[in-house]
Amino acid sequence: MAQHGLIGLFPQWYVPNFGSGYIVALYASIHMLLSHISVGSSFLVAYFYTKAYKNNDEQLFRYVKQYLLRFLIYPYIIGSVTGPGIWFSTTVSAPRGISSLIHNFVWVWGAEEIFFISEVMLIYILYYNYERIARRTFMHWTWGFAFLSWGTMLLIVGILSFMLTPGQRDTWAQTGNMLYGFWTTNYFPHVFMRTSFMFALAALLGLVVAVYIKNPKLKQEVVRELSLIGMGGIFFGGVFLYWYLRTIPARSELILTQVIPQPFLLTIGFAVLGLTLFFAAYFIWPKLNQSRALLVALFIGVLVLAIFPSERAREWMRKPYVAGEFMYVNQVIARDVPGRGMKSELPLLAEEGMLKAHPFVPESVKTITPDNALEAGRAMAMIACANCHSLDERGPRPLVLKMQGVNNPEIMLQFLERRLGGDMTQGQAPYMPILAATEAEKRALANYLVELNRQFLEKKVKNTPLPYPLLQERSSQHQERSSR
Ligand code: HEC
The missing domain is CATH 1.20.1630 (Formate dehydrogenase/DMSO reductase fold)
Structure with missing residues (x-):
């Protein structure tokens, strides 16, 4: 509560x-x-x-x-x-x-x-x-x-x-x-x-x-x-x-x-x-x-x-x-259950932020600054996504394999807002929770996910062949861009 x-x-x-x-x-x-x-x-x-x-x-x-x-x-x-x-x-x-x-x-x-x-x-x-x-x-x-x-x-x-x-x-x-x-x-x-x-x-x-x-x-x-x-x-x-x-x-x-x-x-x-x-x-x-x-x-x-x-x-x-x-699955209460004295926590999380409301998030990332943004993004992924998605290459539904190499934070943010935004008509995934967090937290998460992708692709480019054709395509573009 x-x-x-x-x-x-x-x-x-x-x-x-x-x-x-x-x-x-x-x-x-x-x-x-x-x-x-x-x-x-x-x-x-x-x-x-x-x-x-x-x-x-x-x-x-x-x-x-x-x-x-x-x-x-x-x-x-x-x-x-x-x-x-x-x-x-x-x-x-x-x-x-x-x-x-x-x-x-x-x-x-x-x-x-x-x-x-x-x-x-x-x-x-x-x-x-x-x-x-x-x-x-x-x-x-x-x-x-x-x-x-x-x-x-x-x-x-x-x-x-x-x-x-x-x-x-x-x-x-x-x-x-x-x-x-x-x-x-x-x-x-x-x-x-x-x-x-x-x-x-x-x-x-x-x-x-x-x-x-x-x-x-x-x-x-x-x-x-x-x-x-x-x-x-x-x-x-x-x-x-x-x-x-x-x-x-x-x-x-x-x-x-x-x-x-x-x-x-x-x-x-x-x-x-x-x-x-x-x-x-x-x-x-x-x-x-x-x-x-x-x-x-x-x-x-x-x-x-x-x-x-x-x-x-x-x-x-x-x-x-x-x-x-x-x-x-990420342990957030998503609905009022008056008979059991439980209230949806989504409004509170959207207003105050997930990092602030979580008692075990380190103080150092509770307030997002340019210096800790990546770390804060990782904390977000850990508490909002990691119950269902591995942040590594192996494990359940690794995020790096799901995100198709997206390397633009704005597009990533749009993805989060669409697939985890809570509006079914706008494309909320039925199998994923609503991401209730502040704008700054969502941005930090999007940036971190892009960084995760970047690291993954960099590593993969070194050890081709890649498992997914799409990734291969994107990663070669990525490589071109980075070599330019
Ligand atoms: C309740 C479990 C759960 C949580 C929490 C969750 N996801 Fe998912 N996610 C799924 C499932 C299930 C799929 C469907 C694909 C699969 O099972 O492999 C999926 C698919 C995806 C996909 C593939 C594209 C799509 O829309 O299907 C992406 C990208 C993704 N999740 C990102 C995230 C991010 C980022 C977070 C954290 C903010 C997150 N997910 C939190 C369960 C979850």
């Missing part, structure tokens, strides 16, 4: 040539894979245990035990490390975003924590007492375990959906009532989509463990069933994905169809198709050799080709906001 012209921003976490966002994404993707596997597996455990109980099948009991062991060790342990990793990395990369989510959803997260702790206790109890607990009771516990695990997903998905859009945004903003933010328009499609895909991932893990089943007949039966579950999961996941995409805001739809590169989305499509064919092959020929190396490679493939890109796409579609269509 505004106090003496300062707003509640935190120091900027900038990771050169990589980007703080990718560090979050790294933890999040691994966590996403493992958490989906473990929730899905909990249902497969319950299902196969029940089957073993009904048929009194000792072999199947043993498979379930091995299955429990595998998913106890891998997903739970690595998941318990990457989970806090997400907390730590998001807390430093988007401190205000995470704080606003905690304030809004404190009870949801509290409940999730209880579900999670119970789930973790249950898995250990079940595993270490496999032979000791009466089988009937055990069977009931496995189902309890499965629904507890799914409960954590039901809660977290509400928060993830809210991050994209609160759905009934105005009602939520007016009342500040958590439930209006939680039951968003895309909650159910999102839950069903994740639930379906999680079964496919669990089936993949099931196949890895099925290698250990000795009895060939049982092995074939289990492989067949798992392949069917895998294909079903992918099929229904696709259906719910379609529904999900119909519930996203218009802005996100535009980003999806026009901004995210097509090959990026195609990768996900091909990975999912590949996985489907793989399940189909095992379904038709359950005797196919299950090389563990192949299956592990598949997991890595799914992680790299499907999960990482789709989590990134979800993050992309959320732009320019980090949470609930009220907070920008």
Whole structure:
């Protein structure tokens, strides 16, 4: 909240040539894979245990035990490390975003924590007492375990959906009532989509463990069933994905169809198709050799080709906001949320300036002079752009690759005023925030960006060939001009 012209921003976490966002994404993707596997597996455990109980099948009991062991060790342990990793990395990369989510959803997260702790206790109890607990009771516990695990997903998905859009945004903003933010328009499609895909991932893990089943007949039966579950999961996941995409805001739809590169989305499509064919092959020929190396490679493939890109796409579609269509990725509050006592900070920033209002900007650049203008411009880029754009050549959307070599500060200023000026009819980019700053700050930023371009081109000219033809053209002009 505004106090003496300062707003509640935190120091900027900038990771050169990589980007703080990718560090979050790294933890999040691994966590996403493992958490989906473990929730899905909990249902497969319950299902196969029940089957073993009904048929009194000792072999199947043993498979379930091995299955429990595998998913106890891998997903739970690595998941318990990457989970806090997400907390730590998001807390430093988007401190205000995470704080606003905690304030809004404190009870949801509290409940999730209880579900999670119970789930973790249950898995250990079940595993270490496999032979000791009466089988009937055990069977009931496995189902309890499965629904507890799914409960954590039901809660977290509400928060993830809210991050994209609160759905009934105005009602939520007016009342500040958590439930209006939680039951968003895309909650159910999102839950069903994740639930379906999680079964496919669990089936993949099931196949890895099925290698250990000795009895060939049982092995074939289990492989067949798992392949069917895998294909079903992918099929229904696709259906719910379609529904999900119909519930996203218009802005996100535009980003999806026009901004995210097509090959990026195609990768996900091909990975999912590949996985489907793989399940189909095992379904038709359950005797196919299950090389563990192949299956592990598949997991890595799914992680790299499907999960990482789709989590990134979800993050992309959320732009320019980090949470609930009220907070920008650069942590500025962009809208009044009376129900939560929040006010848009854009008017204050436009009047007093971003550098002045940011508590962690060094005093030396708070007032722009010809001497510190470049430094002030860099500070502006750091707090206004660097959450989404790398200021180096590598990392997320490097500015130097986006600016097409513009070398005139006036043109750069016009760009800022048009694409980040806040007026949709004048060309405000739907995926970028409004740049609320004083005229002098915008000028300093434009000058700095031109300087960034100049340095980049100078360096590139030395190491031709260039990646972009346009840049090559511009840089040769630039070179001509500078050699004149
Ligand atoms: C909320 C994230 C976000 C912030 C903050 C942001 N941008 Fe962008 N910007 C994007 C996205 C998304 C694109 C689309 C291209 C892409 O994704 O590669 C983009 C594209 C651009 C482009 C390419 C031309 C265009 O209009 O699409 C330029 C230049 C650019 N941004 C400059 C800036 C500058 C300068 C700032 C800081 C004042 C800034 N951006 C802040 C997300 C952001």
